[in-house]
Amino acid sequence: MTRRRWLRRVKRIALYAGAALFTLFAIFPFYWMLLTAFKTNRDLYVGATDLSHIPWIFNEPPTLQHVQLLFLGTPYLTWVRNTVLVGAAVVVITLVCAVPAGYSLARLSGRWGERLGIGIFLTYLVPPTLLFIPFARVIALLGLQNSPWALVLIYPTFTIPFCTWLLMGFFRSIPRDIEEQGLIDGYSRWGVIRAIVLPLAVSGILTAVIFAFTLVLQEFVYALTFISSVGKMTVSLGVPVALVRGDVFYWGSLMAAALITSIPIAIVYNLFIDRFIAGLTAGAVKG
Amino acid sequence: MTALRREAHPSLAPPAIFRRRTLADREDLLGRIMLAPALIYVIVLVGAPLLLAVLLSFSASFAGSLEFRWIGLRNFASILADSQFRLALRNTTLFTVISQILVMILAVTAAHILEAAFAGRRVVRFLLLLPWAVPVSLAAMAWTWIFDSTFSVINWTLKVTGLLSGWFYWFGDPTLAMIAIITVHVWRMFPFATVIVLAGMTAVPQDIREAAVIDGASFWRRLFQVNLPLLLPIITVSVLFGVVFTSTDLGVVWLLTRGGPYNSTHVLSTLAFQRGILGANLGQGASIAIFLLPVLFLAAVGMLRVARRTEVGA
Numbered sequence: 001m002t003r004r005r006w007l008r009r010v011k012r013i014a015l016y017a018g019a020a021l022f023t024l025f026a027i028f029p030f031y032w033m034l035l036t037a038f039k040t041n042r043d044l045y046v047g048a049t050d051l052s053h054i055p056w057i058f059n060e061p062p063t064l065q066h067v068q069l070l071f072l073g074t075p076y077l078t079w080v081r082n083t084v085l086v087g088a089a090v091v092v093i094t095l096v097c098a099v100p101a102g103y104s105l106a107r108l109s110g111r112w113g114e115r116l117g118i119g120i121f122l123t124y125l126v127p128p129t130l131l132f133i134p135f136a137r138v139i140a141l142l143g144l145q146n147s148p149w150a151l152v153l154i155y156p157t158f159t160i161p162f163c164t165w166l167l168m169g170f171f172r173s174i175p176r177d178i179e180e181q182g183l184i185d186g187y188s189r190w191g192v193i194r195a196i197v198l199p200l201a202v203s204g205i206l207t208a209v210i211f212a213f214t215l216v217l218q219e220f221v222y223a224l225t226f227i228s229s230v231g232k233m234t235v236s237l238g239v240p241v242a243l244v245r246g247d248v249f250y251w252g253s254l255m256a257a258a259l260i261t262s263i264p265i266a267i268v269y270n271l272f273i274d275r276f277i278a279g280l281t282a283g284a285v286k287g
Numbered sequence: 288m289t290a291l292r293r294e295a296h297p298s299l300a301p302p303a304i305f306r307r308r309t310l311a312d313r314e315d316l317l318g319r320i321m322l323a324p325a326l327i328y329v330i331v332l333v334g335a336p337l338l339l340a341v342l343l344s345f346s347a348s349f350a351g352s353l354e355f356r357w358i359g360l361r362n363f364a365s366i367l368a369d370s371q372f373r374l375a376l377r378n379t380t381l382f383t384v385i386s387q388i389l390v391m392i393l394a395v396t397a398a399h400i401l402e403a404a405f406a407g408r409r410v411v412r413f414l415l416l417l418p419w420a421v422p423v424s425l426a427a428m429a430w431t432w433i434f435d436s437t438f439s440v441i442n443w444t445l446k447v448t449g450l451l452s453g454w455f456y457w458f459g460d461p462t463l464a465m466i467a468i469i470t471v472h473v474w475r476m477f478p479f480a481t482v483i484v485l486a487g488m489t490a491v492p493q494d495i496r497e498a499a500v501i502d503g504a505s506f507w508r509r510l511f512q513v514n515l516p517l518l519l520p521i522i523t524v525s526v527l528f529g530v531v532f533t534s535t536d537l538g539v540v541w542l543l544t545r546g547g548p549y550n551s552t553h554v555l556s557t558l559a560f561q562r563g564i565l566g567a568n569l570g571q572g573a574s575i576a577i578f579l580l581p582v583l584f585l586a587a588v589g590m591l592r593v594a595r596r597t598e599v600g601a
Contacts, residue, residue: 101325108318127535269420
């Protein structure tokens with residue numbers, strides 16, 4: 001009995017140790033962003049060959065100078081504004097296309113709707129790497145080089161498939177009975193959608209909005225390809241590409257920007273991750 | 288009958304069957320109209336460009352002019368003879384295979400840990416997901432700084448613990464640069480895989496696994512003969528996503544090494560970007576990127592098969 005308890009305790013310790021190791025690996029770069037963002041330059045730029053200077057901690061009191069420089073001395077706020085504007089436009093286009101499509105695939109298209117739904121989702125897998133070269137020609141043809149409108153046009157190519165798929169799953173989860181009751185009560189199908197389905201789907205639509213926006217915020221390849229002037233960049237392009245003076249990176253401000261941008265997305269993602277995973281693996285987990 | 292109807296409240300709308308059927312009632316047509324915007328967007332801006340990519344790869348096309356000249360297989364002949372392209376092809380395969388193997392080992396382990404009930408489990412899950420949520424370009428910059436040749440905290444720690452006698456110039460040595468790139472890929476993908484595997488584990492019928500415990504199967508036997516086979520469909524999905532995301536990634540390699548040192552870490556996507564966008568040779572860039580198409584095709588087929596099998600099984 002005691003031996004068994006001892007074994008259980010060992011297992012418990014192994015469990016915690018394992019969880020701790022994984023967590024440390026996952027958050028180490030974020031800890032590093034935090035340290036870098038608030039360290040004084042004198043504390044930051046000490047060569048790693050100096051073994052007496054411990055880089056893992058604040059050796060001098062933290063400073064706000066990098067954050068100040070980021071907000072006042074760099075175009076960070078312009079990039080934030082650009083991202084929000086592009087994001088808002090993309091969200092509108094996405095909703096206009098994805099909400100009706102999601103409902104249509106869930107309720108109005110029968111057997112081929114399922115296949116078409118999977119087909120639309122598979123286009124989400126077509127990577128920017130395959131498309132940026134043909135898009136370069138399309139964007140040149142439209143005269144949209146170095147314009148945020150290029151991004152507004154291109155970003156829905158991945159937000160629409162993704163959100164359509166997400167919303168399709170969501171509309172399916174609304175009980176058919178409620179809608180049929182509405183039809184019996186004399187509503188048309190369109191009336192049912194407007195008066196019954198949409199109010200019930202608000203949280204699903206909100207999820208789609210948030211994911212569309214975060215997908216825009218995370219995008220890097222198209223922005224790198226099509227936006228060249230610093231004033232028109234989005235956050236995920238401007239921070240890694242333009243916070244440089246000659247060959248010297250502003251590491252403090254750069255890590256401050258990375259941290260400030262990451263935290264809100266991370267929180268939002270965590271709130272919605274279960275629905276995200278359910279959407280991605282629908283079919284494989286149905287089990 | 289008529290008497291009954293007359294007694295009904297006069298303000299009630301007539302039942303739907305007596306109204307003329309309008310568009311709002313014709314479900315098939317309404318369904319098609321509602322689907323049209325999304326479908327058109329995807330066909331025009333994903334389908335057509337994909338086709339254009341294939342066409343461009345058979346042409347001599349350059350940025351700056353809209354000229355399009357068919358040259359058959361000449362782009363492919365020139366890149367296949369190019370040792371840098373072959374290296375990029377090898378690197379893409381290498382990075383994808385190694386990182387996916389590591390990711391799966393880590394993810395299955397982490398999912399087993401997260402499945403057990405322990406204090407702080409939700410916090411651990413929240414923290415584990417951070418690498419997946421953060422924009423890849425910002426994460427890549429954090430790692431670039433961590434691997435900095437002068438200020439690398441990894442070097443400092445290895446030195447202090449006595450594990451390193453020389454010095455690691457992470458982005459100055461091809462092997463070290465590859466290790467750095469694979470580390471970032473693994474770091475980014477394993478949380479995502481963990482959550483997917485975890486979702487699969489909760490869907491596996493609990494009684495089967497309990498039966499194995501009651502029958503006295505050892506931990507390893509349960510893992511390899513009960514749990515893993517049951518998890519196979521979900522692990523397949525996770526691997527397919529991982530393969531697509533890793534093999535086509537441009538941001539990590541571009542921001543960490545720009546393909547250096549001495550062009551030794553280029554992958555297909557960065558080489559296509561360098562030749563096609565920076566070098567303005569769209570035709571050649573397209574022919575390099577097109578080599579990712581088979582990966583994509585296999586992934587799509589794989590996912591469809593998994594989806595169909597579970598459908599039949601269910």
